[in-house]
Amino acid sequence: MQPDFSDTARKNIIELRDVGQSYDGGKNWIMKGLDFMVEDKPEQGQFAVILGMSGSGKSTLLRYVAGLQKPTEGRVLLHDKPLTDKERVSMVFQQYSSLPWMSVLDNVALGLRYQGVARKERNEKAMEMLKIVGLAGHERKFAQYPTLSGGQLQRVAIARSLLANPEILLMDEPFGALDIRTRLDMQDLLLRIWHQFHSTIVFVTHDIREAVYLGDDIYILKSQPSQIVRHIHVDLPLTRNKEVKRSPRYTELVHEVEDAMLEVAELGETPG
Ligand SMILES: Nc1ncnc2c1ncn2[C@@H]1O[C@H](COP(=O)(O)OP(=O)(O)O)[C@@H](O)[C@H]1O
Numbered sequence: 001m002q003p004d005f006s007d008t009a010r011k012n013i014i015e016l017r018d019v020g021q022s023y024d025g026g027k028n029w030i031m032k033g034l035d036f037m038v039e040d041k042p043e044q045g046q047f048a049v050i051l052g053m054s055g056s057g058k059s060t061l062l063r064y065v066a067g068l069q070k071p072t073e074g075r076v077l078l079h080d081k082p083l084t085d086k087e088r089v090s091m092v093f094q095q096y097s098s099l100p101w102m103s104v105l106d107n108v109a110l111g112l113r114y115q116g117v118a119r120k121e122r123n124e125k126a127m128e129m130l131k132i133v134g135l136a137g138h139e140r141k142f143a144q145y146p147t148l149s150g151g152q153l154q155r156v157a158i159a160r161s162l163l164a165n166p167e168i169l170l171m172d173e174p175f176g177a178l179d180i181r182t183r184l185d186m187q188d189l190l191l192r193i194w195h196q197f198h199s200t201i202v203f204v205t206h207d208i209r210e211a212v213y214l215g216d217d218i219y220i221l222k223s224q225p226s227q228i229v230r231h232i233h234v235d236l237p238l239t240r241n242k243e244v245k246r247s248p249r250y251t252e253l254v255h256e257v258e259d260a261m262l263e264v265a266e267l268g269e270t271p272g
């Protein structure tokens, strides 16, 4: 039994309009006039990547979409409507956000428990999801390091997020703490899951190669104040694999994004 993602084929799924953020009553604006839009592609979902230097406002942007923070000014819309607390939005953080005193199974089933789903049913659904992320056999272990590796703990977080049946999956540098081998494996796992569920993913990273490998569309964020300054469409085949990474077009895109990031870094250095 799999979560039902059938009603996600809509347009303009996420929109930020003229968003600004100040933490000192409007003296300094860390974000100003930021516009951002993610359009859903029917039958495919969307994989949007936000790329930016540290401190450029990537996490802030995700917190707006998750409804965890309200901008000082501007509008945050889902399906052309202001956020309500009933949105199906899930977030995966860089740091392993599992509860270490609970089993892997209980961690994954946590959202369903809050929804009042009976134990037998929620455990069955959690097991299904654990199989999808390749963690079958680990369900009784405590969700803690080093009982589980960093990569396995991130799989627990992804399984929990997916089981909440999100329409939008927000991922804040989810593979940032992983070694390179695990990171590459997790990228492929995430792509497989995405092709299966067609959800809308907004993925934050500062890794250019990761951005080009995963994304359909890359949005580059500048800082001081934060604004989306470039949109690069990734015209690689929909199914990404090692061959894609070896293709001349992949390398070209990495260079294109690298150049754009360097330009943006210079923008960030100008005072004001
Ligand atoms: N609660 C806060 N008070 C003041 N400044 C903040 C607060 N939260 C974030 N910031 C500032 O906002 C900017 C963007 O932060 P963040 O969204 O975390 O960036 P990123 O995720 O791209 O590294 C940073 O300059 C950070 O210092």
Ligand SMILES: [Mg+2]
Residues within 6 Å of the ligand: 058, 059, 060, 172
């Ligand atoms: Mg961040």
